[in-house]
Amino acid sequence: MLESLQQLIPRGEILPVVAELAVIWIAVWLCLRFLERTRGAGAMKGLIVLIAVLLLGLRALGASESFSRLRYVSEAMLQFVAILAIVVFQPEIRQGMVRLGQALSRRGRRAGIEMLADAVEDAVRTLSKGRIGAIMVIERNVSLEGMAENGVTVDAQLDARLLESIFWPNSPLHDLAVVIRGNRIAAASVELPLAETGSLSSAMGSRHRAAVGATLDSDALVVVVSEETGRVLIAEGGKLSDPIPLDAFHEDLVRRLSVDVPPAAEAPGEAG
Numbered sequence: 001m002l003e004s005l006q007q008l009i010p011r012g013e014i015l016p017v018v019a020e021l022a023v024i025w026i027a028v029w030l031c032l033r034f035l036e037r038t039r040g041a042g043a044m045k046g047l048i049v050l051i052a053v054l055l056l057g058l059r060a061l062g063a064s065e066s067f068s069r070l071r072y073v074s075e076a077m078l079q080f081v082a083i084l085a086i087v088v089f090q091p092e093i094r095q096g097m098v099r100l101g102q103a104l105s106r107r108g109r110r111a112g113i114e115m116l117a118d119a120v121e122d123a124v125r126t127l128s129k130g131r132i133g134a135i136m137v138i139e140r141n142v143s144l145e146g147m148a149e150n151g152v153t154v155d156a157q158l159d160a161r162l163l164e165s166i167f168w169p170n171s172p173l174h175d176l177a178v179v180i181r182g183n184r185i186a187a188a189s190v191e192l193p194l195a196e197t198g199s200l201s202s203a204m205g206s207r208h209r210a211a212v213g214a215t216l217d218s219d220a221l222v223v224v225v226s227e228e229t230g231r232v233l234i235a236e237g238g239k240l241s242d243p244i245p246l247d248a249f250h251e252d253l254v255r256r257l258s259v260d261v262p263p264a265a266e267a268p269g270e271a272g
Contacts, residue, residue, distance in 0.1 A: 113257045115158075115183060121250045122160035124225060124232055127167055128246060133227030134167040135177035135192065135211055138257070142218040144186075148179040151190030158183045167225075177210065177222075193217075200240060211235040221256055 120136060127134045137144060152173060156162060158180060166188050167174045173188040180186065192210035200208055211222040212235045222235040231243040236256060244252050 112183060113254055116180070117250050117253045117257065119158045119160045119163070120180075120223060120253065123163035123167075124223060124249060125246055126160075126164050127225045128230040128232050131227060131230040132167055132169065132225065133207055134163075134223075134225040135207055135214075136163065136223040137177050137179045137190070137192070137214050138221040138223070139179060139181045139186070140219045140221065140257075142220065144179050144181070144218060144220060147192065147214070147218075148181075148187035148190055151176065151179070151187040154178070154185045154188050156185050158185055177214070192222075195238075204240070208233070208235075208240060212238060212240050215239075221253075223253070 116138070120138075123136075124134070126132075137147070162185060163178065165171060166178055166185075175189065177190045177192050178185055178188045179190050193213040193216070194206065194209045195212040195216065200212060205226075205228070207224055207227070211224040211233070214220055214222050215235045216238045219237075224233050224235060224240075225231075226233075232246065232249055233243055234241045234252065234256065241252075
C-alpha cells in the first residue's frame with residue numbers, strides 16, 4: 001500500500017498532486033452548490049463523496065502493476081456509476097441547470113439595468129440643472145411599439161449625450177417624449193396619451209400628465225424633468241412620485257427597474 005502511494009505521488013511532485021486534489025475538491029464543492037436545495041441533493045452529496053473515496057482508493061491500489069485488473073474494473077465501474085447518476089438524478093440536474101440559467105440571466109439583467117440607469121442619470125443631471133424639460137419612457141415587459149410608431153424612429157445606442165441633444169431647446173425632436181427599449185433609444189418625438197384632467201395636482205403641467213398617461217396601460221417607467229423647476233420625478237403604474245434628489249435618482253431608478261413585473265400577458269391593459 002505504501003509503495004502504491006509512493007508511485008501515485010512521486011518524490012518531488014507533491015505540489016502538483018496537491019493542486020490536482022484542490023481542483024477535484026473545488027469541482028465537488030461546485031457540484032454540491034449547483035445541486036443545493038434540490039430534492040435529491042442529500043443523496044447526490046453522499047454519492048459524490050462515495051465516488052471520490054472509491055476513486056482515490058482504487059487509484060492508489062491500481063498504481064501497482066499487481067492490481068492492473070482491479071484498476072480496469074474500477075474505471076469501468078466509475079463510468080457505469082456516472083451514467084447511472086445522470087439517469088437517476090435527471091430531475092435534480094435539470095433543476096440545477098434551471099437555477100444556473102436564472103442566476104446568469106439575473107446577472108446579465110442587472111448589468112443592463114446599471115448601464116441604462118447610468119446613461120439616463122447623466123442626461124437627467126444635465127437637463128435638470130439647465131431646466132430643460134424631458135420625458136423618457138422606459139419599456140419593460142409590455143411592448144410600446146404602438147406608442148413609438150407615432151414618433152420618429154431613432155434605433156440608436158442609448159447614450160446620455162444623445163438624450164441631451166434630443167431634448168435641447170430648438171431641437172426638432174425636443175418637444176415630446178423618447179422611448180427607450182433595452183439599451184437603445186427606439187424613437188423620439190413620441191406623443192403620449194394624457195392622464196385625465198384632475199388626476200394630478202393643478203401645479204403639474206401637460207408633461208407630467210403625459211408621463212402618468214403613458215403608464216396607465218403599460219408597465220413602463222417614465223422619467224420626467226420639469227422645464228419650470230428642473231425637478232425630476234418618475235411615473236409608474238399611473239402614479240407620479242415626489243421630486244427625487246439628483247443624488248438619489250440612480251439608486252431609485254435601479255431599484256424600480258430591478259423589481260420583477262408581471263409578464264406582458266398579465267400586465268395591466270393586456271388581460272381580457
